[in-house]
Amino acid sequence: MANRESVDNKFGRKALQVQDAQKRILAYAVRLESETVPLEEAQGRYLAENIAATHPVPAFNRSGMDGYAVVAADTENCREGGTVWLKVVDNIPCGSVPSGAIIPGTAARIMTGAQVPDGADAVVMLEATETRELDGIPHVGIHKPIASGRNITPRGLEISEGESVLPAGRKIAAGDIAVLAAFGIPGVPVIRRPKVAVFATGSELLDVKEPLQPGKIRNSNSPMLEALVREAGGEPVMLGAIADDLDLARGKVQMALETYDLVITTGGVSVGDYDIMGDLVREEAGDMLFNKVAMRPGSVTTAAVRGGKVLLAFSGNPGACFVGFQLFARPAIANMQGAAEPFLPEWTVILGADYAKVNNYTRFVRARLEVRDGSVYAHPAVIDESSAMVTIKDSDCLIIVPPEERGLAAGTKVRVIRLP
Ligand SMILES: Nc1nc2c(c(=O)[nH]1)N[C@H]1C(S)=C(S)[C@@H](COP(=O)(O)OP(=O)(O)OC[C@H]3O[C@@H](n4cnc5c(N)ncnc54)[C@H](O)[C@@H]3O)O[C@H]1N2
Ligand code: MOO
């Protein structure tokens, strides 16, 4: 009788919608602690705190040209084609400060990026000037009037002191690095990378170094997951592959959940005789978040929580494992790093070829994006089965095919998840 019940339980899975499954995971895959990393190691990390400008940018009125800082009103007098001669009273290379203010009738030679002296309100570029000495004193000749403000970037134009510039949860890219450097932040507060344990189950699995044997395959999912974890900002901890043995898997899962922040497995989540991961999660039903999702591939994706840690058990089928990672593990790893937006971006694009498969579950079809005549097309992979491995490498998006569709014609607008 007990046996009968467990069989019913195994087959009678209730499918959750993808978004509900994601919500359940994110409720447990929460932000980790922060740490400080050197600026040169901050790229790709997520900011732990809001960063405010420590000074205005620019911090002083800055010359945008090599030339002469002048009082613009002085140049009015050359409107009729004449030349105005101004006494050069200062020389301001970049990195220096003016020795005094500019008064009408005087000018300062100034280089791009240097601080504009008080009193000056325009910089005339060198090419529009001539120089000569009058009574042994250098003078600059200007032939055309210049408007007040020309070639000067005023203090605080880009940002004022104290203004918020980088919000917490932002993924640090090159432009952010520039901002952090400019504001003198050599140690950047970021959320630590989650340690993500990965192991595969399957008595058919060989290591990459082993020769192929009859009936066996090399474990390609583990190295793929390792790369995906790293791409998502996690620190992969590779725990190898184990045979389809329930006790072995139980021990491994327990150790991994105690030691690491997140555990990902691949294989053995369906209803087959050796699908031990499914059995393992069902053993302690209270911990299960779900064991079926209304999606293809990866409908058998299973998730559990133990001691506050999340276990994501993906299908062994490579396509399902890949899609499962993108939909569930990537947002979990991003959320644990405090990402403001843990989900991959969705775009609306044009379907590049007919897609005839119909399904009562939402399909996530691996596809390749192409820009043609300024429009973006998504071309579904010819072989997109859950079990197909080789075409994963050709996909840079997943087309979302809703369940009610009766097949989609080329030219239809479709939503895609843009892969990194
Ligand atoms: N009677 C039913 N059979 C199956 C169902 C079902 O609902 N009823 N679901 C099918 C679907 S859908 C999928 S997806 C798979 C899920 O299989 P498992 O998650 O149990 O994975 P395995 O049985 O371990 O392996 C499936 C397939 O993938 C290969 N594999 C496994 N691990 C790896 C790895 N690390 N690297 C590369 N390839 C791997 C394995 O050799 C199998 O070919 O179940 C269907 N069956
Ligand atoms: O879970 Mo399976 O991948 O739907 O084909």
Ligand SMILES: [Mg+2]
């Ligand atoms: Mg199986």
